[in-house]
Amino acid sequence: MSGFARFLPHIAALPATVPFVGPESLERQSGRRFIARLGANESAFGPAPSVIEAIRAEAACAWKYPDPEAFELREALSAHLGVPIGQITIGEGIDGILGHVVRMIVEPGTPVVTSLGAYPTFNYHVAGFGGRLVTVPYREDREDLDGLLKAARREKAPLVYLANPDNPMGTWWPEEDILAFARALPEETMLVLDEAYGETAPASALPPADAMLSMPNVIRTRTFSKAYGLAGIRIGYAFGTTETIALFDRIRHHFGVGRLPLVAAQTALKDQAWLQWVVERIAAGRERIYATARANNLAALPSVTNFVAVDCGADRAFAAAVVRELGVQGVFVRMPIAPPLDRCIRVSVGLDGDLDAFAEALPKALKAAGR
Amino acid sequence: MSGFARFLPHIAALPATVPFVGPESLERQSGRRFIARLGANESAFGPAPSVIEAIRAEAACAWKYPDPEAFELREALSAHLGVPIGQITIGEGIDGILGHVVRMIVEPGTPVVTSLGAYPTFNYHVAGFGGRLVTVPYREDREDLDGLLKAARREKAPLVYLANPDNPMGTWWPEEDILAFARALPEETMLVLDEAYGETAPASALPPADAMLSMPNVIRTRTFSKAYGLAGIRIGYAFGTTETIALFDRIRHHFGVGRLPLVAAQTALKDQAWLQWVVERIAAGRERIYATARANNLAALPSVTNFVAVDCGADRAFAAAVVRELGVQGVFVRMPIAPPLDRCIRVSVGLDGDLDAFAEALPKALKAAGR
Numbered sequence: 001m002s003g004f005a006r007f008l009p010h011i012a013a014l015p016a017t018v019p020f021v022g023p024e025s026l027e028r029q030s031g032r033r034f035i036a037r038l039g040a041n042e043s044a045f046g047p048a049p050s051v052i053e054a055i056r057a058e059a060a061c062a063w064k065y066p067d068p069e070a071f072e073l074r075e076a077l078s079a080h081l082g083v084p085i086g087q088i089t090i091g092e093g094i095d096g097i098l099g100h101v102v103r104m105i106v107e108p109g110t111p112v113v114t115s116l117g118a119y120p121t122f123n124y125h126v127a128g129f130g131g132r133l134v135t136v137p138y139r140e141d142r143e144d145l146d147g148l149l150k151a152a153r154r155e156k157a158p159l160v161y162l163a164n165p166d167n168p169m170g171t172w173w174p175e176e177d178i179l180a181f182a183r184a185l186p187e188e189t190m191l192v193l194d195e196a197y198g199e200t201a202p203a204s205a206l207p208p209a210d211a212m213l214s215m216p217n218v219i220r221t222r223t224f225s226k227a228y229g230l231a232g233i234r235i236g237y238a239f240g241t242t243e244t245i246a247l248f249d250r251i252r253h254h255f256g257v258g259r260l261p262l263v264a265a266q267t268a269l270k271d272q273a274w275l276q277w278v279v280e281r282i283a284a285g286r287e288r289i290y291a292t293a294r295a296n297n298l299a300a301l302p303s304v305t306n307f308v309a310v311d312c313g314a315d316r317a318f319a320a321a322v323v324r325e326l327g328v329q330g331v332f333v334r335m336p337i338a339p340p341l342d343r344c345i346r347v348s349v350g351l352d353g354d355l356d357a358f359a360e361a362l363p364k365a366l367k368a369a370g371r
Numbered sequence: 372m373s374g375f376a377r378f379l380p381h382i383a384a385l386p387a388t389v390p391f392v393g394p395e396s397l398e399r400q401s402g403r404r405f406i407a408r409l410g411a412n413e414s415a416f417g418p419a420p421s422v423i424e425a426i427r428a429e430a431a432c433a434w435k436y437p438d439p440e441a442f443e444l445r446e447a448l449s450a451h452l453g454v455p456i457g458q459i460t461i462g463e464g465i466d467g468i469l470g471h472v473v474r475m476i477v478e479p480g481t482p483v484v485t486s487l488g489a490y491p492t493f494n495y496h497v498a499g500f501g502g503r504l505v506t507v508p509y510r511e512d513r514e515d516l517d518g519l520l521k522a523a524r525r526e527k528a529p530l531v532y533l534a535n536p537d538n539p540m541g542t543w544w545p546e547e548d549i550l551a552f553a554r555a556l557p558e559e560t561m562l563v564l565d566e567a568y569g570e571t572a573p574a575s576a577l578p579p580a581d582a583m584l585s586m587p588n589v590i591r592t593r594t595f596s597k598a599y600g601l602a603g604i605r606i607g608y609a610f611g612t613t614e615t616i617a618l619f620d621r622i623r624h625h626f627g628v629g630r631l632p633l634v635a636a637q638t639a640l641k642d643q644a645w646l647q648w649v650v651e652r653i654a655a656g657r658e659r660i661y662a663t664a665r666a667n668n669l670a671a672l673p674s675v676t677n678f679v680a681v682d683c684g685a686d687r688a689f690a691a692a693v694v695r696e697l698g699v700q701g702v703f704v705r706m707p708i709a710p711p712l713d714r715c716i717r718v719s720v721g722l723d724g725d726l727d728a729f730a731e732a733l734p735k736a737l738k739a740a741g742r
Contacts, residue, residue, distance in 0.1 A: 018620065042434050062422070063415065064603045068395075093624075095624050230434065232434060232631070255605065256464075256605065257605075261629065
């Protein structure tokens with residue numbers, strides 16, 4: 001016997017695939033360093049200088065366990081959002097929170113609804129708890145709210161995932177459509193509304209923070225990884241009913257979010273001027289990516305996120321070749337995982353130099369890919 | 372209906388208790404700040420200056436996701452331990468790793484063996500996956516290896532937990548007993564050997580890193596939270612067979628350990644001189660706690676960890692009163708959760724000033740507790 005025989009069957013049967021291969025892995029494989037890191041929707045503008053300072057000041061306290069209640073951060077979030085502190089939980093990024101939500105609801109065989117090509121890490125958690133993923137195709141490059149609703153009803157699914165704004169396409173629904181969708185869902189279906197890109201979205205795309213606070217079947221997730229520029233330190237949050245939030249406290253890792261993320265997030269929240277500056281830079285960066293696409297006779301999808309999906313105008317194989325050829329030139333981008341989205345590449349907004357590198361590399365990559 | 376009806380039954384039924392209440396919560400409740408933080412087995416000596424410097428240098432890179440393979444750290448650990456890199460996994464502290472091990476093996480009703488009064492966070496995970504905890508009493512303040520073995524066989528338990536050195540008593544078994552225990556376990560029982568306090572233990576208490584590497588039913592956990600002084604940034608690791616370690620990659624949060632913990636751990640591993648200095652200081656601190664206990668006519672248990680269990684010589688109620696009265700004087704300590712261990716209080720080694728505060732507070736606390 002080469003292995004241990006009593007791992008649970010749905011665990012032992014999991015495939016070795018992972019949601020995302022890191023750029024560091026690609027660099028190790030190729031032996032080349034990327035010159036522009038535009039594949040992971042990070043914020044190359046970085047965290048605010050005030051946040052960097054706060055992390056540095058806290059470094060010497062790294063020997064102390066973090067506050068397991070994250071009280072000060074939750075208090076600050078409560079004031080920021082206008083949501084009672086008992087309705088907010090903290091986690092190791094949205095990824096960690098999604099894992100907990102799935103764990104609360106999914107056992108082997110449970111149907112879970114999402115869009116075909118939506119966030120792979122959510123799918124990873126569903127698979128990891130043995131769930132059965134039911135996917136609904138995008139419609140005109142947006143998540144299909146009617147289709148998701150029908151699938152949830154048909155499957156009597158206890159869980160449905162929706163990102164607004166969407167990743168990987170950068171598209172979005174206005175708040176009234178999101179609210180109508182949430183209200184139309186059966187009470188027996190929990191909606192995870194992932195608002196990772198909420199900070200860059202127009203106000204009209206985000207229901208007010210208190211709009212669904214009394215709905216037992218809605219939980220909303222946000223993160224400091226994107227516009228706040230803190231992907232590397234892993235901190236996100238969720239808000240929902242008091243009952244659902246209390247349930248997190250019964251399964252989450254109470255010491256899972258470290259001191260430095262807590263301090264960084266608190267400081268980031270206070271520095272809204274920096275956030276506003278970054279959001280403006282991101283909007284300008286999207287315009288640059290649109291222009292680069294146009295200059296290469298490609299269509300770019302209008303986006304309200306910190307990335308742009310660029311339609312390469314052909315099939316998955318061609319888009320994959322473009323991603324590869326951009327990589328050869330040192331430009332790291334990714335692409336959607338499923339058709340018809342996978343005709344596109346997904347380019348994160350970066351610094352001007354990063355976008356220059358992309359603009360220079362794209363025509364060569366298109367040529368090398370055979371256009 | 373006040374809540375969502377489709378949370379899994381074993382989740383919805385979980386109690387609201389948490390493994391550890393943080394000192395920050397106690398401070399908020401009492402309105403008083405602790406002057407000596409001796410309750411969480413943290414290292415008040417802090418991380419190495421080189422580590423603090425490395426964290427500060429990396430702070431500006433907090434916008435980049437961490438390497439999901441933690442390649443450089445695992446490579447360094449591989450060299451340090453003499454264990455192949457494919458047999459090492461990284462996690463958000465041992466707590467996070469224990470959660471994954473439990474998730475791999477435990478479903479509602481699964482029997483899991485541990486010692487009565489051993490690490491509460493392991494029990495928390497077992498409860499959180501619906502497992503049935505089978506506890507074996509300590510014997511002369513050590514975990515009872517024969518008792519654990521019998522319980523594992525009797526219950527046909529797929530999982531048994533053992534900490535060596537032990538927390539909360541600070542006692543330990545020599546490596547030959549640990550090895551004999553592991554070999555005597557049925558192949559169908561996975562041993563989690565938690566060596567969180569390995570760095571402060573005598574070499575004779577730790578089986579060589581490669582001693583059980585080919586045993587499919589053994590996984591060993593270590594941490595940077597204790598002697599390395601990095602409890603606040605959450606990073607630990609585990610090593611076992613290639614097959615078991617590969618299974619972690621199918622369920623863990625690939626981006627769960629942030630950049631700052633990765634850099635900090637790599638730097639800490641290089642600075643073995645600092646570790647050695649801290650280990651010596653910890654040994655000296657234990658002597659001080661023994662002396663304080665003697666001065667108050669109390670017995671202290673010989674310890675090889677960064678804490679000492681002090682026998683208060685009476686029952687749980689008395690020990691709890693001592694903990695409370697120490698707290699009133701600003702000294703934070705904790706106590707074991709189960710009899711007969713709960714006649715003791717558990718005092719972490721701190722800086723000289725912290726141990727002075729404990730020495731000053733203890734006689735008053737004993738008196739206030741009614742001795």
